[in-house]
Amino acid sequence: MPTVKMVEYEDATGEVKEVFDEIMRVRNIDWVPNVWKTLAAHPPTLKRIWKNLNEVMAPGRLDKLTKEMIAVAVSATNGCEYCINSHTAAARKLGMDDEMLGEVLAVVGMFNQTNKLAEGYQIPVDPQYKR
Amino acid sequence: MPTVKMVEYEDATGEVKEVFDEIMRVRNIDWVPNVWKTLAAHPPTLKRIWKNLNEVMAPGRLDKLTKEMIAVAVSATNGCEYCINSHTAAARKLGMDDEMLGEVLAVVGMFNQTNKLAEGYQIPVDPQYKR
Amino acid sequence: MPTVKMVEYEDATGEVKEVFDEIMRVRNIDWVPNVWKTLAAHPPTLKRIWKNLNEVMAPGRLDKLTKEMIAVAVSATNGCEYCINSHTAAARKLGMDDEMLGEVLAVVGMFNQTNKLAEGYQIPVDPQYKR
Amino acid sequence: MPTVKMVEYEDATGEVKEVFDEIMRVRNIDWVPNVWKTLAAHPPTLKRIWKNLNEVMAPGRLDKLTKEMIAVAVSATNGCEYCINSHTAAARKLGMDDEMLGEVLAVVGMFNQTNKLAEGYQIPVDPQYKR
Amino acid sequence: MPTVKMVEYEDATGEVKEVFDEIMRVRNIDWVPNVWKTLAAHPPTLKRIWKNLNEVMAPGRLDKLTKEMIAVAVSATNGCEYCINSHTAAARKLGMDDEMLGEVLAVVGMFNQTNKLAEGYQIPVDPQYKR
Amino acid sequence: MPTVKMVEYEDATGEVKEVFDEIMRVRNIDWVPNVWKTLAAHPPTLKRIWKNLNEVMAPGRLDKLTKEMIAVAVSATNGCEYCINSHTAAARKLGMDDEMLGEVLAVVGMFNQTNKLAEGYQIPVDPQYKR
Numbered sequence: 001m002p003t004v005k006m007v008e009y010e011d012a013t014g015e016v017k018e019v020f021d022e023i024m025r026v027r028n029i030d031w032v033p034n035v036w037k038t039l040a041a042h043p044p045t046l047k048r049i050w051k052n053l054n055e056v057m058a059p060g061r062l063d064k065l066t067k068e069m070i071a072v073a074v075s076a077t078n079g080c081e082y083c084i085n086s087h088t089a090a091a092r093k094l095g096m097d098d099e100m101l102g103e104v105l106a107v108v109g110m111f112n113q114t115n116k117l118a119e120g121y122q123i124p125v126d127p128q129y130k131r
Numbered sequence: 132m133p134t135v136k137m138v139e140y141e142d143a144t145g146e147v148k149e150v151f152d153e154i155m156r157v158r159n160i161d162w163v164p165n166v167w168k169t170l171a172a173h174p175p176t177l178k179r180i181w182k183n184l185n186e187v188m189a190p191g192r193l194d195k196l197t198k199e200m201i202a203v204a205v206s207a208t209n210g211c212e213y214c215i216n217s218h219t220a221a222a223r224k225l226g227m228d229d230e231m232l233g234e235v236l237a238v239v240g241m242f243n244q245t246n247k248l249a250e251g252y253q254i255p256v257d258p259q260y261k262r
Numbered sequence: 263m264p265t266v267k268m269v270e271y272e273d274a275t276g277e278v279k280e281v282f283d284e285i286m287r288v289r290n291i292d293w294v295p296n297v298w299k300t301l302a303a304h305p306p307t308l309k310r311i312w313k314n315l316n317e318v319m320a321p322g323r324l325d326k327l328t329k330e331m332i333a334v335a336v337s338a339t340n341g342c343e344y345c346i347n348s349h350t351a352a353a354r355k356l357g358m359d360d361e362m363l364g365e366v367l368a369v370v371g372m373f374n375q376t377n378k379l380a381e382g383y384q385i386p387v388d389p390q391y392k393r
Numbered sequence: 394m395p396t397v398k399m400v401e402y403e404d405a406t407g408e409v410k411e412v413f414d415e416i417m418r419v420r421n422i423d424w425v426p427n428v429w430k431t432l433a434a435h436p437p438t439l440k441r442i443w444k445n446l447n448e449v450m451a452p453g454r455l456d457k458l459t460k461e462m463i464a465v466a467v468s469a470t471n472g473c474e475y476c477i478n479s480h481t482a483a484a485r486k487l488g489m490d491d492e493m494l495g496e497v498l499a500v501v502g503m504f505n506q507t508n509k510l511a512e513g514y515q516i517p518v519d520p521q522y523k524r
Numbered sequence: 525m526p527t528v529k530m531v532e533y534e535d536a537t538g539e540v541k542e543v544f545d546e547i548m549r550v551r552n553i554d555w556v557p558n559v560w561k562t563l564a565a566h567p568p569t570l571k572r573i574w575k576n577l578n579e580v581m582a583p584g585r586l587d588k589l590t591k592e593m594i595a596v597a598v599s600a601t602n603g604c605e606y607c608i609n610s611h612t613a614a615a616r617k618l619g620m621d622d623e624m625l626g627e628v629l630a631v632v633g634m635f636n637q638t639n640k641l642a643e644g645y646q647i648p649v650d651p652q653y654k655r
Numbered sequence: 656m657p658t659v660k661m662v663e664y665e666d667a668t669g670e671v672k673e674v675f676d677e678i679m680r681v682r683n684i685d686w687v688p689n690v691w692k693t694l695a696a697h698p699p700t701l702k703r704i705w706k707n708l709n710e711v712m713a714p715g716r717l718d719k720l721t722k723e724m725i726a727v728a729v730s731a732t733n734g735c736e737y738c739i740n741s742h743t744a745a746a747r748k749l750g751m752d753d754e755m756l757g758e759v760l761a762v763v764g765m766f767n768q769t770n771k772l773a774e775g776y777q778i779p780v781d782p783q784y785k786r
Contacts, residue, residue, distance in 0.1 A: 001523050002252050003350045004360050031259065035245070038254045042364025045371075048448060049245065055441060056241040061231045066197060070204045070235060071242045076775030077208045079341060079603060080246040082254045084777055087242070088527045089260040098528050100192045102566025104201060105775040109569075110187040111202045111218070113768035114166070114180065115211040120731030120760040121133050122739055123169045123213045128162065129220040130394050132654050134743045135753050173757025176764075179579060186572060207382030210472055210734060215384055219396045229397050233435025236382040240438075244375035251338030251367040253346055261525050263785050264514050265612045266622050293521065297507070300516045304626025307633075310710060311507065317703060318503040323493045328459055332497060333504045335463045339470045341603060342508040344516045349504070351522040362454045366463060372449040373464045373480070376428070376442065377473040383395050385431045385475045390424065391482040392656050469644030472734060477646055481658045491659050495697025498644040502700075506637035513600030513629040515608055526776050555783065559769070562778045573769065580765040585755045590721055594728045594759060595766045601732045604770040606778045611766070613784040624716045628725060634711040635726045635742070638690070638704065639735040645657050647693045647737045652686065653744040 007040035008032075016040045019050050026054070035082065065094040072101070073108045138171035147171045150181050157185075166213065196225040203232070204239045269302035278302045281312055288316075297344065327356040334363070335370045400433035401425075409433045412443050419447075428475065458487040465494070466501045531564035540564045543574055550578075559606065589618040596625070597632045662695035663687075671695045674705050681709075690737065720749040727756070728763045 009032050012020050020032050020040075039046040057067055068091035075083035088101065096104075117123075140163050143151050151163050151171075170177040188198055199222035206214035219232065227235075248254075271294050274282050282294050282302075301308040319329055330353035337345035350363065358366075379385075402425050405413050413425050413433075432439040450460055461484035468476035481494065489497075510516075533556050536544050544556050544564070563570040581591055592615035599607035612625065620628075641647075664687050667675050675687050675695075694701040712722055723746035730738035743756065751759075772778075 002254050003347065003524055004252060004363065005524070031257075033259075034254050034257050035249060038252045039248065041252075041360050042368065044448065045248070045364055045368050048368075048445060049248070049371075052241060052441060052445065053245075055437065056237045060234050061228075062200075062234045062238075066200070067234070067238050069193075069197070070201060070238045072775070073201045073204050074208050074239055074242040075246055076771050077205050078243065078246045079771075079774040080249055081777065082249040082256050083242065083246045084775060085256045085260040085527065089262075097192075098565050101528065102569055103191050103193045103198070105772055106187045106566065106569050106572075107193075107198050107201045108205055108775055109573075109768040109772045110183060111205040111214065112209065112771040113764040114184075115206055115209045115214045116731050116734075116767040117170065117176070117180070117760055117764045118166060118211055118213040119734040120727070120739060120763055121135060121169045121172075122736065123133050123165050125213050125216045126162075126165050128164075129216040131220075131396055131398070134655055134740065135756065136655070172753050173761065175579065176757055176761050179576060179761075180764075183572060183576065186568065203382070207378050210378075210381040212384065215382060216396065229434050232397065233438055236379055237435065237438050237441075239382055240375040240379045240442075243378045244371040247338050247341075247374040248367055248371045250341040251334070251346060251370055253343065262527055262529070264516050265609065265786055266514060266625065267786070293519075295521075296516050296519050297511060300514045301510065303514075303622050304630065306710065307510070307626055307630050310630075310707060311510070311633075314503060314703060314707065315507075317699065318499045322496050323490075324462075324496045324500075328462070329496070329500050331455075331459070332463060332466045332500045335466050336470050336501055336504040337508055339467050340505065340508045342511055344511040344518050345504065345508045347518045347522040351524075359454075365453050365455045365460070368449045369455075369460050369463045370467055372445060373467040373476065374471065376446075377468055377471045377476045379432065379438070379442070380428060380473055380475040383397060383431045383434075385395055385427050387475050387478045388424075388427050390426075391478040393482075393658055393660070465644070469640050472640075472643040474646065477644060478658065491696050494659065495700055498641055499697065499700050499703075501644055502637040502641045502704075505640040506633040509600050509603075509636040510629055510633045512603040513596070513608060513632055515605065526778050528776060555781075557783075558778050558781050559773060562776045563772065565776075569772070573772070576765060577769075580761050584758050585752075586724075586758045586762075590724070591758070591762050593717075593721070594725060594762045597725045597728050598732050598763055598766040599770055601729050602767065602770045604773055606773040606780050607766065607770045609780045609784040613786075621716075627715050627717045627722070630711045631717075631722050631725045632729055634707060635729040635738065636733065638708075639730055639733045639738045641694065641700070641704070642690060642735055642737040645659060645693045645696075647657050647689050649737050649740045650686075650689050652688075653740040655744075 002034070002038045004038060004041035006034060006037035008037065012040065016043055016046060019046055023050065033086065035086065065091060065096065068094055069096060069100070069104050072104055076105060076108050077112060133165070133169045135169060135172035137165060137168035139168065143171065147174055147177060150177055154181065164217065166217065196222060196227060199225055200227065200235050203235055207236060207239050208243060264296070264300045266300060266303035268296060268299035270299065274302065278305055278308060281308055285312065295348065297348070327353060327358060330356055331358065331362070331366050334366055338367060338370050339374060395427070395431045397431060397434035399427060399430035401430065405433065409436055409439060412439055416443065426479065428479065458484060458489065461487055462489065462497050465497055469498060469501050470505060526558070526562045528562060528565035530558060530561035532561065536564065540567055540570060543570055547574065557610065559610065589615060589620060592618055593620065593628050596628055600629060600632050601636060657689070657693045659693060659696035661689060661692035663692065667695065671698055671701060674701055678705065688741065690741070720746060720751060723749055724751060724755070724759050727759055731760060731763050732767060
């Protein structure tokens, strides 16, 4: 249960309703995900995060699927349940299958291991790696 | 300074020397990175990590560059200095430029933000996201 | 379910019962929160944490509400479910409403984002920021 | 050394120069902090982060000092060197002294401890804490 | 619910079935834990992790119980629910009782506290601690 | 450089000097480590942490070396430079050699890997692992 009351679509008004409508139109869904119903408890955050998300996730030099797989990697590293579920679902919609997810998480696991070995041994950065 | 004495190439013998030679051959470099000189202080770890790395980073459904960019994302999320420097250098060698790195880190920043909002508000997972 | 058996008030004796009674008296509640029933499985930890908590959370140069909001920020950054729920409830008791929580979490989200950008780019500390 | 070339003020043009000028004017400083010179390597990130920062850090129900102290708490929990130094300096400018910093970090230390105890024992959330 | 379909023993074939059989034989159990049923969705990860685990957890200079208690400490620090539950159960099987777990978690809590104080104050490493 | 002025032994008075003297006597050293000189900027924290440390690190069901190795594991997982260096030095004083450190960090690396796989796949806890 969230620590604030989620705003249901029926109760949304003004800017919150506008964002909800835009989310459903852009995403082509007929329901409002809990993340947006929760952020609506603080409308400036709802608007800022929705705007930022569209900016950051727009296809650029990296395509949308690559960006969603990076989102899965970040969320798995942080252990965020909501985020792992929602980004994995989003990446699947864009074409990620079990084998690709397997490779993403194998990389995530591998480098969480080596990150901690590098820290644990306090390995100095090689000058060759510096820009 | 690492918390163990690094094994220099000149002092390497047996299996450690074999791994060092293989690293330089596979990577096409004439020096041994500090991570391997440090892990050599515990040879079973040196061998296991080198073997795992080759297995995990081999191109599969994801190409090597995508895997290195995910490694950058994991390392940035963990704040591991050695890892950020070495994986960024490796990704650059495979073709990542400043704009692509900009997109990778924008995604990393964005979802570290939303990960913490999702946790902070304890947002429940939508049933639609469950497999 | 906790990984140890929680000590119920009815089963508490000696020092554990004394701490439980003090918690209910100081907090003005007629029940013992799960954190204390769980820590009671290792009485030295129960006593040390309770004593430390009172010392650290006593109003000083920062008031109790500010301290609880910092506790929410730490717990959200760590993604600790029990802690987010209990500190949010405690801060609400001290006067935090949805809008204030919205600002706390907006700050938490924002700086988790910039923390990872600073790490990801390995930004050097400006000499002007050094004490 | 950052993993991208920082944009110096002398080399800034267009939107990057505009943001740099605005930063110096708003902050009332005659130099550009490294964070902005680094983010300028990816102008969309520079603009988005600067805009978000102003929005999130504007005094609202929480004053600027409280927000900066929360930024210190988040940065200390994440162990981000640049962020700890810059937010501690910013909070000092707004009036935080050694004793207040001592209280902020005592709270940060305390709840990082209890966060891990709560996770380590898998303490269930009390129904009384649920909204 | 996991984000991939778990492979049940009845449906396992080839290498996956071989690993499942080996797990049950080595562990002396008549069921396959969820971690292995889930990793089986990506067989190369299943095989690599099982092989690594046996290598790393084999008694060496540290006995198996000490290694499992370190696993509990790592999992508690990361807040990983599955891992905390499984490693605590494994350590109990090897002889850890509530008091020993209490000491492990007291140490984990203590040093998560001091880790954040050390970061928050940016304490410089004493030359005496360097190897 | 720390974000507060460290208190040198020569400038210490009253309770701070008493703690410094006790540290040097108990540890059998003729210098004050930076962590204590820094915490002395907030005397209540200095006293509380020193007292807690002695309580938690006293040999109990776990010996001092096991506790220090767990401290290394926690610090490596958190990536805390000061802490990794000081706890590794302390564990070496108590008898840990390179091979034992190698085993500690191999375990730390291994379970940081599996922790993230467990989170990334959202593996459900087996009922058999529940207490």
